[in-house]
Amino acid sequence: MQNPSGDARHTEQIEAHGLNAVRLKACGSEALVYLHGAHVASFRTREHGELLWLSDQAVYGAGKAIRGGIPICFPWFGAHPTEPSFPAHGFARTSEFRFEGSEERGDNVHCELSLSSSPETLALFPHAWKARLRLSVGRALSVAFEVENVGDAAFDYEVALHSYLGVSDVRQIELGGLAGARYDDKVTGARGDLQPEAPLRFASETDRVYDSTARVTVGDPTRNCRLIVDKTASRTTVVWNPWVDKAKRLSDFPDDAWATMVCVEAANASPHGIRLPPQSRHTTTTIISAETL
Numbered sequence: 501m502q503n504p505s506g507d508a509r510h511t512e513q514i515e516a517h518g519l520n521a522v523r524l525k526a527c528g529s530e531a532l533v534y535l536h537g538a539h540v541a542s543f544r545t546r547e548h549g550e551l552l553w554l555s556d557q558a559v560y561g562a563g564k565a566i567r568g569g570i571p572i573c574f575p576w577f578g579a580h581p582t583e584p585s586f587p588a589h590g591f592a593r594t595s596e597f598r599f600e601g602s603e604e605r606g607d608n609v610h611c612e613l614s615l616s617s618s619p620e621t622l623a624l625f626p627h628a629w630k631a632r633l634r635l636s637v638g639r640a641l642s643v644a645f646e647v648e649n650v651g652d653a654a655f656d657y658e659v660a661l662h663s664y665l666g667v668s669d670v671r672q673i674e675l676g677g678l679a680g681a682r683y684d685d686k687v688t689g690a691r692g693d694l695q696p697e698a699p700l701r702f703a704s705e706t707d708r709v710y711d712s713t714a715r716v717t718v719g720d721p722t723r724n725c726r727l728i729v730d731k732t733a734s735r736t737t738v739v740w741n742p743w744v745d746k747a748k749r750l751s752d753f754p755d756d757a758w759a760t761m762v763c764v765e766a767a768n769a770s771p772h773g774i775r776l777p778p779q780s781r782h783t784t785t786t787i788i789s790a791e792t793l
């Protein structure tokens with residue numbers, strides 16, 4: 501990656517909310533990524549405006565994940581399977597990544613951030629690895645999270661690109677692409693339910709882990725647009741809306757903001773975690789775009 505200092509035409513290193521960040525511009529689109537958690541906080545397109553949701557009460561600082569945007573859940577998804585004291589969704593989203601540079605490729609701008617295992621991470625996840633977040637900003641946003649096993653033994657991990665999408669009113673949207681997929685319902689505890697053919701609509705807290713590799717669409721009639729979440733090398737799709745009560749319990753989530761967001765997460769979570777052989781790599785990618793209805 502060229503240009504670690506960034507090129508003002510398409511890359512600007514800034515400080516926002518006291519954190520180092522990189523603003524990327526291409527094709528009339530603009531993205532903002534914090535080095536904290538390699539956290540994409542914003543992606544705006546010329547035609548459809550901001551596609552991501554970001555909490556007005558987000559906390560920006562050490563040890564806390566920014567609420568909204570695209571948090572990276574790694575090396576586990578949700579609560580740690582055996583250690584309840586370990587941070588939910590792993591430690592990547594609260595780690596300081598290194599800006600490796602950016603460059604133009606065709607109409608898009610590409611940027612890379614990196615993170616490696618350390619004594620702190622080895623205490624929680626006893627494996628040697630290097631992670632790279634590769635962003636491509638243009639008419640769509642591509643977020644590719646690569647994990648490389650730099651050790652001499654295989655290890656298992658989970659990952660989720662936990663995208664918060666902005667919507668007009670979650671009660672009015674229709675989510676397509678998951679028909680026929682099996683899912684585990686984290687609200688009811690049911691496992692292996694079948695998603696009906698009809699588009700998914702929202703009328704209560706929704707927290708589902710789908711066994712799916714499919715494109716997901718979010719039709720937002722009020723905005724006259726459809727959000728599109730494509731993904732590669734991801735066998736799990738997580739769909740989440742906290743609804744009223746859970747939103748109230750989240751201190752960094754405005755009480756009434758649950759209606760303006762939905763999470764559609766490209767993941768590899770149990771039972772589809774990744775087993776990474778030594779000296780090998782795996783990349784989970786999500787691609788977010790919008791089209792006019």
Ligand code: TA6
Nearest residue numbers: 578588589686707738740763765
């Ligand atoms: O992806 C859905 C989920 O696992 C929900 O269960 C909820 O916990 C959400 O993630 C947010 O988690 P966080 O730790 O960011 O509050």
